[in-house]
Amino acid sequence: MRVKCVICDAIHHLDDNLPLAKKLRNRPIHTYMCDTCHxxxxxxxxxxxxxxNFRFYRTSPQMDKEF
Incomplete structure (x- = not known):
């Protein structure tokens, strides 16, 4: 399966039987990001x-203090 990185537009090849390839094929909303960009x-x-100066907005303030 040919996939394209959403950030650098590099084209990579994935084995068709990998779980990531199946997820990308069955759910088009998911996108692929290459290892370099990740x-x-x-x-x-x-x-x-x-x-x-970094703040996690998906967590509670208590969790931010503990982190």
């Missing part, structure tokens, strides 16, 4: 958390 976003998020 790692870059993860590193940038970790760097923003370390600055102390």
């Amino acid at each position: 790692d870059r976003i993860k590193d940038n998020t970790i760097a923003r958390i370390e600055t102390g």
